[in-house]
Amino acid sequence: xLGRMYESQTCSVARTLEVVGERWSLLIIRDAIFARTxxxxxxQRRLSVAxxxxxxxxxxxxxxxxxxxxxxxxxxxxxxxxLTQKGLDLYPIIVALASWxxxxxxxxxxxxxxxxxxxxxxxxxxxxxxxxxxxHSPEEITAQPGPGLPADASFExxxxxx
Amino acid sequence: xLGRMYESQTCSVARTLEVVGERWSLLIIRDAIFARTxxxxxxQRRLSVAxxxxxxxxxxxxxxxxxxxxxxxxxxxxxxxxLTQKGLDLYPIIVALASWxxxxxxxxxxxxxxxxxxxxxxxxxxxxxxxxxxxHSPEEITAQPGPGLPADASFExxxxxx
Numbered sequence: 001x002l003g004r005m006y007e008s009q010t011c012s013v014a015r016t017l018e019v020v021g022e023r024w025s026l027l028i029i030r031d032a033i034f035a036r037t038x039x040x041x042x043x044q045r046r047l048s049v050a051x052x053x054x055x056x057x058x059x060x061x062x063x064x065x066x067x068x069x070x071x072x073x074x075x076x077x078x079x080x081x082x083l084t085q086k087g088l089d090l091y092p093i094i095v096a097l098a099s100w101x102x103x104x105x106x107x108x109x110x111x112x113x114x115x116x117x118x119x120x121x122x123x124x125x126x127x128x129x130x131x132x133x134x135x136h137s138p139e140e141i142t143a144q145p146g147p148g149l150p151a152d153a154s155f156e157x158x159x160x161x162x
Numbered sequence: 163x164l165g166r167m168y169e170s171q172t173c174s175v176a177r178t179l180e181v182v183g184e185r186w187s188l189l190i191i192r193d194a195i196f197a198r199t200x201x202x203x204x205x206q207r208r209l210s211v212a213x214x215x216x217x218x219x220x221x222x223x224x225x226x227x228x229x230x231x232x233x234x235x236x237x238x239x240x241x242x243x244x245l246t247q248k249g250l251d252l253y254p255i256i257v258a259l260a261s262w263x264x265x266x267x268x269x270x271x272x273x274x275x276x277x278x279x280x281x282x283x284x285x286x287x288x289x290x291x292x293x294x295x296x297x298h299s300p301e302e303i304t305a306q307p308g309p310g311l312p313a314d315a316s317f318e319x320x321x322x323x324x
Contacts (some may be wrong), residue, residue, distance in 0.1 A: 005185060008210045010273045012263025013192050013256055019267065023167065023183065030175050034305045048170045086266050091300035092289055094175055096258040101174025104248050105181065109309030111172045116291035117304045123297060126288045127254055129278035135285060138253035142279045143196045147271030 010153045019064045020090065024049050025057050030094050032067070032087065034114070038080035039072075061087065092125065099125050172315045181226045182252065186211050187219050192256050194229070194249065196276070200242035201234075223249065254287065261287050 005021065006014035020026050024047065031037040031046055044054055058081050061067040066087035069079045095114060102110040114123045127135045135141060167183065168176035182188050186209065193199040193208050206216055220243050223229040228249035231241045257276060264272040276285045289297045297303060 006189065009189065011189075011192070012260040012268050012273060014189060014263075015267035016259040016263035017188060021185065021188070026179060026183070027168065027171065027173075027176060030173070033300045034303070088300055089265065090262060091303070092287055093255070093258040093262060095289055095303075096255040096287075097178040098174040100252060100255060101176075101178035103251065105177035106174050106310045111174060111308050111310040111312075111315070113306045113308040114303050115306050116294055116297065117302050119291060119293050120306075121291050121293045123303060124290050124292055125254055125258075126290055127257055128286050128288055129281065129283050130286055131281050131283045132278055135278065138195045138250055140279050141196070141253070141257075141276050141285060144275045144277050144282075146273050146275040148268045148273040150273075153273070 010148070010150055016093075019060070019066060020093070022057060022060070024053055025060070026094065026097065028054070028057050028061070029066075029087070029090050032081070032083050033091050033094060038070075038082055039078075040081070043081075066090070095123065095125050172310070172312055178255075181222070181228060182255070184219060184222070186215055187222070188256065188259065190216070190219050190223070191228075191249065191252050194243070194245050195253050195256060200232075200244055201240075202243070205243075228252070257285065257287050 005018050020029060027047055028043055028049075031043060035046065037043055037046060040051075040054065040058070043049070043058075044051060047054070058067065061081065062069060064086075065084055067081045067083055070082050072078055072080050098110075098112070098114065115121060116123055127141075129135055167180055182191060189209055190205055190211075193205060197208065199205055199208060202213075202216065202220070205211070205220075206213060209216070220229065223243065224231060226248075227246055229243045229245055232244050234240055234242050260272075260274070260276065277283060278285055289303075291297055
């Protein structure tokens with residue numbers, strides 16, 4: 001079990017950040033998903049990250065089953081890091097981060113465009129209501145207690161009054 | 163201008179993480195967006211975060227125009243922290259993090275359910291191609307160089323061979 005960064009938080013956002021919220025984690029995931037990077041030295045070359053930090057992050061991903069280790073060479077013995085389904089399913093988070101960055105932190109335009117491989121149209125991220133369609137503002141959304149909320153934690157989601 | 167955590171990365175994911183990638187940042191944003199929290203003591207009570215860290219994160223949000231400071235009391239002088247449009251627009255990131263956590267890190271079910279305020283249906287996050295419809299796997303997505311990519315950085319998005 002991982003140490004908990006956000007011990008007091010019963011929240012799926014906090015639980016996700018315990019897996020991918022450390023510095024460099026999400027950039028490693030970005031490269032694993034979208035550049036198909038699998039090898040230690042390729043991550044290191046692309047990210048210019050200190051090897052001990054990269055090792056620690058990859059170890060966390062193995063421990064949390066976001067990645068599995070696979071041997072790709074016997075002599076010498078070498079392993080690569082391959083995303084599991086759990087790891088691949090992080091891609092909407094990367095798309096959401098990139099989408100905000102393209103809008104607010106890319107004065108020269110998007111550095112990278114995510115396209116649908118089939119038709120080359122830029123992909124979009126949508127927050128939707130299955131009944132009413134697209135949602136355009138968080139003010140259209142309310143947070144409600146779910147089945148996983150401990151009885152003593154209802155405080156967590158109570159909206160403060162504006 | 164903020165210090166750059168990810169100096170070598172010309173990437174909207176990295177640029178976004180420079181704004182919201184520090185420990186606690188995204189939980190502060192979560193509470194600001196979905197619990198309408200605005201006051202220092204309310205953030206602190208909800209998050210149990212050290213005041214110096216909370217102060218540093220809020221200062222970053224002011225500096226990056228994710229929040230503005232607004233006076234709500236004259237005697238004594240008190241300020242609250244209010245999300246700008248730029249800050250509100252971070253909500254799909256929170257929804258994406260919560261969505262993955264609900265699926266993979268909520269063994270007792272979702273602690274919190276995001277609902278459409280109008281009809282109380284749980285909201286969904288979709289990655290879509292505007293032409294072909296929903297995308298279900300990152301293998302349907304390719305990363306292509308965009309206008310903001312420096313000429314010497316094309317290496318960044320080159321897919322490594324599997």
